[in-house]
Amino acid sequence: MESLTLFNFSGQFYALLGAALAALLAGIGSAIGIGIAGEAAAGVVSEDPNKFGQVLVLQALPGTQGIYGLLIAFIILLKVGLLGGDGMVDITVSQGAYILASAAPIGLVGIFSAIAQGKAAAAGIMLVGKKPSELAKGMIFAAMVETYAVLALLISFLMINSITF
Amino acid sequence: MAIVEMSKLSVIGLNDNKSDVLKELMTLGVCEISSQDEKLSDSEWAALIKRDFDQSAGLSADMKISEVSSALEVLDKYFTGKKPFIKCRKPVSEAEFEAKSSKPEEAEKLTALVNEKYKKVLSLKAQKTSLLTEIAELKPWLDYEFDLDMKETKYSSIIHGTLPNSVSVTEVESKISQEGCGGVINIVSKDDKITYAVAVCLKQDKENVLGILRQENFNPVYFADIAGTAKENTDICNGRLQEVEKDLSDIEAEIGRLSQNIEVLEFYYDDLIIERDRYKILTNILRTEKTFYFDGWVIKSAVENVKSVLDKYNCYYEVTEPEKGEEMPILLKQNSLTEPFQAITDLYSTPSVNDIDPTPFLAPFYFIFFGLMLSDAAYGLILSVGSFILLKHYRLEGMMKRLVKMFMFCGISTFFWGVLFGGWFGDMFGISPAWFNPVEEPMTLLVFSLILGGIHIFVGMGLKAYILLRNGQAIDAICDIFLWYLLLIGIVVFALGSRIAPIATEIDKWMSIIGAVGIVLTGGRSKKGVGKITGGLGSLYGITSYLSDVLSYSRLLALGLATGVVSQVINTLGKMVGGGVIGVIVMIVVFIIGHVFNLAINTLGTFVHSSRLQYVEFFGKFFDGGGTPFNPFSRKTKYVEILKEEK
Numbered sequence: 135m136e137s138l139t140l141f142n143f144s145g146q147f148y149a150l151l152g153a154a155l156a157a158l159l160a161g162i163g164s165a166i167g168i169g170i171a172g173e174a175a176a177g178v179v180s181e182d183p184n185k186f187g188q189v190l191v192l193q194a195l196p197g198t199q200g201i202y203g204l205l206i207a208f209i210i211l212l213k214v215g216l217l218g219g220d221g222m223v224d225i226t227v228s229q230g231a232y233i234l235a236s237a238a239p240i241g242l243v244g245i246f247s248a249i250a251q252g253k254a255a256a257a258g259i260m261l262v263g264k265k266p267s268e269l270a271k272g273m274i275f276a277a278m279v280e281t282y283a284v285l286a287l288l289i290s291f292l293m294i295n296s297i298t299f
Numbered sequence: 300m301a302i303v304e305m306s307k308l309s310v311i312g313l314n315d316n317k318s319d320v321l322k323e324l325m326t327l328g329v330c331e332i333s334s335q336d337e338k339l340s341d342s343e344w345a346a347l348i349k350r351d352f353d354q355s356a357g358l359s360a361d362m363k364i365s366e367v368s369s370a371l372e373v374l375d376k377y378f379t380g381k382k383p384f385i386k387c388r389k390p391v392s393e394a395e396f397e398a399k400s401s402k403p404e405e406a407e408k409l410t411a412l413v414n415e416k417y418k419k420v421l422s423l424k425a426q427k428t429s430l431l432t433e434i435a436e437l438k439p440w441l442d443y444e445f446d447l448d449m450k451e452t453k454y455s456s457i458i459h460g461t462l463p464n465s466v467s468v469t470e471v472e473s474k475i476s477q478e479g480c481g482g483v484i485n486i487v488s489k490d491d492k493i494t495y496a497v498a499v500c501l502k503q504d505k506e507n508v509l510g511i512l513r514q515e516n517f518n519p520v521y522f523a524d525i526a527g528t529a530k531e532n533t534d535i536c537n538g539r540l541q542e543v544e545k546d547l548s549d550i551e552a553e554i555g556r557l558s559q560n561i562e563v564l565e566f567y568y569d570d571l572i573i574e575r576d577r578y579k580i581l582t583n584i585l586r587t588e589k590t591f592y593f594d595g596w597v598i599k600s601a602v603e604n605v606k607s608v609l610d611k612y613n614c615y616y617e618v619t620e621p622e623k624g625e626e627m628p629i630l631l632k633q634n635s636l637t638e639p640f641q642a643i644t645d646l647y648s649t650p651s652v653n654d655i656d657p658t659p660f661l662a663p664f665y666f667i668f669f670g671l672m673l674s675d676a677a678y679g680l681i682l683s684v685g686s687f688i689l690l691k692h693y694r695l696e697g698m699m700k701r702l703v704k705m706f707m708f709c710g711i712s713t714f715f716w717g718v719l720f721g722g723w724f725g726d727m728f729g730i731s732p733a734w735f736n737p738v739e740e741p742m743t744l745l746v747f748s749l750i751l752g753g754i755h756i757f758v759g760m761g762l763k764a765y766i767l768l769r770n771g772q773a774i775d776a777i778c779d780i781f782l783w784y785l786l787l788i789g790i791v792v793f794a795l796g797s798r799i800a801p802i803a804t805e806i807d808k809w810m811s812i813i814g815a816v817g818i819v820l821t822g823g824r825s826k827k828g829v830g831k832i833t834g835g836l837g838s839l840y841g842i843t844s845y846l847s848d849v850l851s852y853s854r855l856l857a858l859g860l861a862t863g864v865v866s867q868v869i870n871t872l873g874k875m876v877g878g879g880v881i882g883v884i885v886m887i888v889v890f891i892i893g894h895v896f897n898l899a900i901n902t903l904g905t906f907v908h909s910s911r912l913q914y915v916e917f918f919g920k921f922f923d924g925g926g927t928p929f930n931p932f933s934r935k936t937k938y939v940e941i942l943k944e945e946k
Contacts (some may be wrong), residue, residue, distance in 0.1 A: 156938055162889055191903060198861070205864045208871075219873055270646030270910065277911045284857045284908075286852070288745075289859060 146214065146222055148230030152237035153210040156290070160203025167196025167252025174256035180265035188269050189259045194257055195276045199240075199248035202287040206240045209294055216251025223299055236293035243286035251279040301656045303630040305929075306602050307621055309594035312614035317584075317591050321577055323608045328933025329601040331628050332583045332593050339585070351586035352578075362573040367406070367568045368773040370413040370569070377551060387694040388940040390566075396941050399566040406567035409560060418553050423547045430540045430670060437536070439495040440486045440529035444705075447522040447529055458498040460512070460519040464489065468496065471515050478511060480504035563763050565938035573934050580932055596628050596929070627652060630929035637662040639705035642698055647914055648924030657922050661913045665705075668912055670712025672750070672858035672905040673720035674737075675866065678898050683710030696940075706902075720859070724894055725866020737859055738867075744856045752852025753791070755912070759920030760784070766921060778821035786814025787845060815839060848916045854908050862901045869893030889922040
């Protein structure tokens, strides 16, 4: 029994863990993704400084996962009453675990899709370096990846939205 | 509203009139003169004609242009007046352009002067760098009071050099004396890695001492062409540096003054470009002893104008209509409402001859989707007003103008959806929605988004059916589009049927079955043998792609939520600080920074995702692209726009 007490956290803890993981994983993914794209962008700008604006647009694309993660984290905090005036509501362990599970899609899909999107954006930046008129196509390649982050965001949102205390 | 109709033009004229004809055609700017490589490689043609191109003339024009453009770059860099935020072409009348570009001597003189001055600037900058290097090199030796060029005295040698800080000077000295040599090492200065030192020893021991020093990683320093102490030399360098800097700022100020005349060079540059293009087009013109020949494309509505020019110069010409499906350059024409949305088509691809122009069809959907994804009334107002101001203040052209105008339109849509969903900087003012709040009722908006998506996809399929019917492929239209309509509508209504009426369920069950069976039977019609069966099943499996296409429109909801909730985050953060003067100030700062960030990132996201829905889900159904854009023989000026006179 002694070892089980290690996991004997309150429901509130699990809910906050969910909020933390949503912001944390998706944020890490976006940071890495933007970093990958930024390296490529600096390379292209070193050849032609006039392309700064174009490549910056592409570099920003993997940033959305971090925002989606923040969004879900924020909604969880609202839900558990941490941002309101009345303080945190009581949450059972199973409710807390439910919130943790709801945060999983955007956290996990966020981190991997942002990294993948960063690579696609970097490739798009290379494309713009060679053919500046093809910016739109580079953007679409990166946006294809983002679809799955959008879907994960949607599922996370719908799951959290449906819970009541 | 569509792809502009073109006519084919072939012209034969006399060489004496050639330059006048070309000049007038260029002013009209409605013809594209085609490459004649094919005819030149045909032996029958090649026997009669040759390419009309004087390479040296084109080359000298190119050289002049590159000189002028480097002078323009210099002037732009040192331009002292107010620079516009966006550089736009200046409108001038035909007469003004003629007048201002009629004096090339002045412009040529200015070009030469500017380039010469800039060369001087570069050489002065190089001098400055070398002086700074010298000063930096002398700096560690400033405390050494003897002349640097003094390498020996009557009996002793003096060696200047550096040692790593890790080496102890006293140890080195004792090593020298152990070897039986006489010598001392004086430390001049130290920085964080290196000790600058002078070793003095007897002349006959010099080689030995140097050997010992080298073992301790000693690097001799030689002062070439320097007389006197480090201090004296530094003073001289500083003096020269001041002179160089003064010269530099004088010349730069002079260039700054010259930059007031930048307009002269801009006119000259554009005049040269026009002249160069007139030489270059000769590559596409064929000639015999007395005559010239070219062919190409003319905008159909402008054929009469071209004819009158050709008649004036007694050219023999022929205007024919293109055959069906013949490759020709593509020009799109829109009405004023759909015109800005051509930016989206242009960013993707020029339609091919067999396509239809997708712009009028994508425009309403783009308008709706953009607003739905951004969905904040205040953001919409900012976007529209901002774009409007840009359009009023700057003479934007081409893609830039279209995009800005498109954002102005989409801002209106954003405002509209913002009012419906109650977004005014998110929940800042607590204005209640005219329809419903998507954060509270996400399922309603999700269903609405998917329905919008379904309509979008159906319109795309309808356009494909239209193209197929136009090309006389009625069977393909029925099998690939109408059966799918039957199946998809059937499935959707069947699923919802029980809510509408039981009889609908029955009808739609049979609609789906007919559709599905039809697709299985006809899907493999172009294949042979077993392929007919597997092909049919394979094409029914395509239903999964329709499912994923429709689900893709859930991003309409997700991005709308992203804008709304991030606004809410910003507002909550801003209000957290609490009351008091400081609280209000912090709140305002957080609001401004936060909402500017949110507007920027979400406008970008919205732009990308509305485009994606057009490119992937919509264009995928009917649009191929890959056409060649119409590239008329016209005056492609960079700095001025020569206004056509109304006749």
